[in-house]
Amino acid sequence: MKRMDYELVLLDADGTLFDFDAAAAAAFAACGSESGIPDASLIFPRYLQINHGLWADLERGGIDKESLKSERFRRLFAEFSLTVDAASFSVRYLQLLATQAPLLEGAEGFVRTLKESGVRLAVVTNGVASVQRGRFSRSPLGALIPELMISEELGAEKPSRAFFSEAFRCLGRPATDTEGVVVVGDSWSADIEGALGFGLDAIWFNPARKGRPDGARPEVAEAASYGEVLALLGVASVWK
Structure with missing residues (x-):
C-alpha cells in the first residue's frame, strides 16, 4: 500500500x-x-x-x-x-x-485501509458528546479511531476556527502546523468551509452528488465514494 x-x-x-x-x-x-x-x-x-x-x-x-x-x-x-x-x-x-451505530456501507473497510497506511486518524464532529462516544464504543471504528474531537467537549462548533484550534491543541499539534492535514466530510458548510478557514486541505465526501453551493471554491477535491477518497489521498487499494 x-x-x-x-x-x-x-x-x-x-x-x-x-x-x-x-x-x-x-x-x-x-x-x-x-x-x-x-x-x-x-x-x-x-x-x-x-x-x-x-x-x-x-x-x-x-x-x-x-x-x-x-x-x-x-x-x-x-x-x-x-x-x-x-x-x-x-x-x-x-x-x-447513543446505542445506534450503523455505519455507511464500506465505512469500516475505508477506515481500516487508511489505518493500515500508517496515517494518523481523528474524528471531528459537532455531535452530542454522550451520543458520539456511545456510538463509537459500540462500533468497530472505536478501536480504529481512538481520538474523537467533539465540539461539545471542545467548546466550539465546526466550522469555527476555534473548533479546529482546540482540536489541534488536543492532538498535540500547533495551530500553525497545517501542512499534511486534510479534512474529509460530507457537510460543505461545516467540514469544508471549516477546513478552508483554518488553512487545511479538504475533500468533500459527496456520494449523493449534490451540486456545490454558490461561491464554492472549485479547487476543493470531491469524492463520491470511499474509493475515490483513497485515490485522492494516494492510497492504493482494491476499492472502486
Missing part, C-alpha cells in the same frame, strides 16, 4: 462514516413508542427537516447545542399538536441514539 502525503486525516462522523438517518430513525421510533406517539415513523421525515435546519443554525451561531436538543422536538410536537414533553423526549432520544 502506497504511503500518502498526508500525515493526519480528520474525518467527520455523521454522513461520512455513520448512517445518521438510520440511527435517528431507530431511536426516534423507539422513543416515540415509549411516549405513546402513534405511527411515529410518519412524522420522522419532518423531524429530519427541522433537525437539519437547527444544526445549520448552530453552525452559524444562531442557537446553542443545549437549546437545540429539545427545541427540535418542541417545534415538531407543536406542528403536529402532540402533547409530549419535548425536554423529556430529548433526554430519552439521546440515550437511545
Whole structure:
C-alpha cells in the first residue's frame, strides 16, 4: 500500500462514516413508542427537516447545542399538536441514539485501509458528546479511531476556527502546523468551509452528488465514494 502525503486525516462522523438517518430513525421510533406517539415513523421525515435546519443554525451561531436538543422536538410536537414533553423526549432520544451505530456501507473497510497506511486518524464532529462516544464504543471504528474531537467537549462548533484550534491543541499539534492535514466530510458548510478557514486541505465526501453551493471554491477535491477518497489521498487499494 502506497504511503500518502498526508500525515493526519480528520474525518467527520455523521454522513461520512455513520448512517445518521438510520440511527435517528431507530431511536426516534423507539422513543416515540415509549411516549405513546402513534405511527411515529410518519412524522420522522419532518423531524429530519427541522433537525437539519437547527444544526445549520448552530453552525452559524444562531442557537446553542443545549437549546437545540429539545427545541427540535418542541417545534415538531407543536406542528403536529402532540402533547409530549419535548425536554423529556430529548433526554430519552439521546440515550437511545447513543446505542445506534450503523455505519455507511464500506465505512469500516475505508477506515481500516487508511489505518493500515500508517496515517494518523481523528474524528471531528459537532455531535452530542454522550451520543458520539456511545456510538463509537459500540462500533468497530472505536478501536480504529481512538481520538474523537467533539465540539461539545471542545467548546466550539465546526466550522469555527476555534473548533479546529482546540482540536489541534488536543492532538498535540500547533495551530500553525497545517501542512499534511486534510479534512474529509460530507457537510460543505461545516467540514469544508471549516477546513478552508483554518488553512487545511479538504475533500468533500459527496456520494449523493449534490451540486456545490454558490461561491464554492472549485479547487476543493470531491469524492463520491470511499474509493475515490483513497485515490485522492494516494492510497492504493482494491476499492472502486
